[in-house]
Amino acid sequence: MAELYRSVDIAVIGAGASGLALGYSLSALGLEAVRDYLIIDDHPAPGATWQHGWDWATVGSSVRVGEIADLPGQRELGLGFEHFDVDARVRDVIPEVWAKYEDAYGLFVAHGVRALRVDEQRRNPELRITVALPGGQLRVIEAGVVVNATGSWSRPFVPWYPGVDRFEGAQLHLYQVSSLSELAGRRVLVVGAGRSAVAGLLELERLGAHTVWSTLRDPQFERPPQLGLRRPRVLVGDLGLRRRQRLERMVERGNWLPSDASVRAVPLTRAVFGAQRRGLLVSRGPLLRFESDAVVLADGSREPIDAVVWATGGREATGHLRPLGLRDVGGSVKVRAGWSRRDPRVGFLTYGPGLDASESLDRAVGLAESAIDRVAD
DSSP, rough: OOOOEEEEEEEEEEOOHHHHHHHHHHHHHHBBBBEEEEEEEEETTTTTTGGGGGGOOBHHHHHHHTSSSOOOTTGTTOGGGGGGGSSSSSHHHHHHHHHHHHHHOOOEEEEEEEEEEEEEEEEEEEEEEEEOOOHHHHTEEEEEEEOOOOOSSSSSSSOOTTTTOOOOOOEEEGGGGSGGGTTTSEEEEOOOSHHHHHHHHHHHHTTTTTTEESSSSOOOOOOOOOOSSSSSOOOOOHHHHHHHHHHHHHHHHTTOOOGGTTTTOOHHHHHHHHHHHHHHHHHOOEEEEESSSSEEEEOEEEEEEEEEEOOBBBOOOGGGGGGGGOBBBSSOOEEETEEEEEOOTTTESSSSSOOOOOHHHHHHHHHHHHHHHHHHH
């Protein structure tokens, strides 16, 4: 049986942007890292999944599309992203920034510690988290409240299509690669309608690849600002609010959640606008089936290809919470205002589609006070 490693009021699983923002906020509210709360992260060093990021993702482009944002208190340290070269790679900048951030605010993140499972205890209100230390030893962390901040990048999703198992070319998922250079000059199918798909298509074009883009539905691009005297009946902001409220109801009910691409439009940056004018970002529609060296689209056309790039997102990394039974059969975890409806001791950050970096950070800051209240109760 694993021995007790630490007992804290609040345990945070995941040291990405949201996990760090929550730790900062807990400290700002008077809690002390390690003594009152503990952040664990299965990556061996600061930077979370960003340290394995794409070689074409730069600070400037990532800020523009809302993929990264300054953590609370980051600018006060002189580490705001505006101080970095816009062409610097995100995977080089974020590990450096977050390491200094963790040190400056005394967050003492336990890196290289992986959460294996979270269990209830008889006659003990604290949750029991079994973790694996960097050396492989199993230990237990007891916590009154557990906040899951693991995101979905560690669980890439690949849909099934007839014949895909017989396709002889390369298959890559954008969540699992740092470069697409091996596809330079080749015929590549890109599957997915979201921001990562567009980023992959732009990079493949730069590498001289010949691309085919397949999406289940027409891709959504943000509308450019329009000038005119007539005021539209429904503002774009109103549509965003209605969509967000609908998503929140789905999360509360534990419905299967829609894809990120279906609820978050692709920002119309200068690079994206230029690619549209060149005819690069034109979807050929849904797939029908794969052949050994080609793909057949739903319209009946056949395209020879050498490789497939799956830009189909991921699924929430919540497997370690399975022992708690938070999920309905055929559904997802029911979450209201960031907390499980079945177990009020379990909170969620970066849960659900359609969140950009700023929204995720705002949720983390807001969750800190409610986490303290739940410990007090």
